Amino acid sequence: MSKVKSCIVCSKSITNRRCDAKTCSNSCRTALWRLSNAGPISIKVVISTLQYNQLKADADDIGVLINQLIIARSIKPFNSIGGSV
Numbered sequence: 001m002s003k004v005k006s007c008i009v010c011s012k013s014i015t016n017r018r019c020d021a022k023t024c025s026n027s028c029r030t031a032l033w034r035l036s037n038a039g040p041i042s043i044k045v046v047i048s049t050l051q052y053n054q055l056k057a058d059a060d061d062i063g064v065l066i067n068q069l070i071i072a073r074s075i076k077p078f079n080s081i082g083g084s085v
């Protein structure tokens with residue numbers, strides 16, 4: 001039995017998408033694309049070892065780098081900002 005994957009952007013379950021999908025919807029895919037095309041800045045984040053290990057495990061589960069996971073979880077899909085979902 002395969003493990004249910006979670007969307008890298010909103011953490012919802014990914015269903016009815018390609019097996020290599022990292023997002024649950026076109027909205028989340030677009031949000032992720034916008035992020036990857038924005039100019040980078042560098043920030044320092046302090047987290048516990050426990051938090052790091054959980055983030056690393058989550059990132060490994062979906063095959064992304066830990067910074068990609070943190071970035072994706074920090075944004076909302078474009079159409080959910082300020083609207084009713």
Ligand SMILES: [Zn+2]
Pocket residue numbers: 007008009010011012023024025028
């Ligand atoms: Zn999503």
